[in-house]
Amino acid sequence: MSPGALRDALLQARGVLLVTRAPQAAPRPAPGQPGAASDYVAAQPDIFVALRDNGEILAFNGHVDLGTGIRTSLAQIVAEELEVPAARVAMTLGHTQLTPNQGPTIASATIQISA
Template identity: 55%
Template sequence: MTRRADTPRTRADILQASGVLAIVRTPPAPPAPAPGQPPVVGANPAEGDEVLLALWDDGSVTALNGHVDLGTGLQTALAQIVAEELDLTLACVRMALGDTASAPNQGATIASASIQ
């Protein structure tokens, strides 16, 4: 498993593909408002399930994250975490960051909100 997918893949590609294992999560409901406060609306309630990881039949992996890399090395750090956890080479991992057509909308990239 040393091959990386050559073309970017969108969330729709992942959900419609055959030969792929997709790791998804349903976003949690927004918290109840504090007494006297208006209701809280989730970031993007219409987006539905979030694809976090796609394992393709060619041995490559696409990891999706809603934050962007602002020059801090986030893309490399997340790719290294995925490669290490799945026992893959870094060349097998493709990151999709910040594009909510592909990655979940995880809010603003601020402080330590990207990697904790």
């Protein structure tokens, strides 16, 4: 299934609990940090977490792992909040069709900014 088709399927599916927000442009950078090159706003809501009725847990974050371990850290945060083992969380990072537009990945600031 293509990323766009997965997003559409999650938004239209029955038996799926979604944690979403209304679409919005990436946050403005703090002084001295690189900024978003675009004010693009997606047409569909941003999906952060999807819990399927088959027990599958999908989590989405717009940043990428640059060796700081955010894939593991973010999956652990989701798992702890849901009170499930971290191995049950499938984490998708930085995919333009699937993840929220959370602005640029800046060193290890992902946890402080978007967790």
